[in-house]
Amino acid sequence: MSDFLIETFAVGYLQTNCYVVSDGRFCIVVDPGGRAEKILRFIEEKGWTGVAVLLTHGHFDHILGLSDFAKLGYKVIIHKSDEKMLQNEGNLADTMGLRALPDVQADVRVSDGEELSFGEMTFRVYHTPGHTEGSCCYDLDQKYLFSGDTLFYHSYGRTDFPGGSDEKMISSLRKILSIDGERTVFPGHGQSTTLSSERAFFGLAE
Numbered sequence: 001m002s003d004f005l006i007e008t009f010a011v012g013y014l015q016t017n018c019y020v021v022s023d024g025r026f027c028i029v030v031d032p033g034g035r036a037e038k039i040l041r042f043i044e045e046k047g048w049t050g051v052a053v054l055l056t057h058g059h060f061d062h063i064l065g066l067s068d069f070a071k072l073g074y075k076v077i078i079h080k081s082d083e084k085m086l087q088n089e090g091n092l093a094d095t096m097g098l099r100a101l102p103d104v105q106a107d108v109r110v111s112d113g114e115e116l117s118f119g120e121m122t123f124r125v126y127h128t129p130g131h132t133e134g135s136c137c138y139d140l141d142q143k144y145l146f147s148g149d150t151l152f153y154h155s156y157g158r159t160d161f162p163g164g165s166d167e168k169m170i171s172s173l174r175k176i177l178s179i180d181g182e183r184t185v186f187p188g189h190g191q192s193t194t195l196s197s198e199r200a201f202f203g204l205a206e
Contacts, residue, residue, distance in 0.1 A: 056148025058085025
């Protein structure tokens with residue numbers, strides 16, 4: 001299968017982009033930052049079987065709805081360096097005056113270059129520290145890149161939070177923008193973009 005169904009939900013305090021991605025039978029959820037009931041209702045109405053949550057990183061605005069999915073048996077997938085945020089260590093919820101979020105255990109701790117398959121969907125993991133130590137991007141079918149807070153439209157994620165690094169962010173951006181071929185980029189906030197557009201913007205055009 002060469003194409004997939006991708007639905008975007010802007011959720012939570014910071015209008016985080018949550019994505020539901022399906023091959024028509026199974027689906028995964030990327031960064032459930034809120035409105036879990038709405039997202040789950042959508043999945044149920046579509047008749048899809050939800051199997052996993054892919055987390056681009058562990059900040060609160062990307063995991064606010066996570067516990068609802070975990071309770072239903074969705075596998076929770078995150079890089080090991082951000083796993084601690086699922087237990088409220090450094091996920092920045094306190095900066096918004098929020099109560100501690102429900103603790104969630106990771107089921108899978110990903111590494112750079114790893115491939116994850118769900119039904120007909122296969123995602124390649126790119127570890128892209130800079131926004132957080134464990135930030136990751138997920139490349140689907142060499143067509144779609146879920147970039148979290150690493151890469152936005154003509155911008156990139158903040159590096160001034162704990163675990164952030166300007167040097168690592170620059171390295172991660174070069175890594176992502178150097179991926180062969182074109183991708184539609186689905187970021188953690190704001191509008192979608194493409195790798196070619198971002199290569200041109202950052203002065204790395206081929």
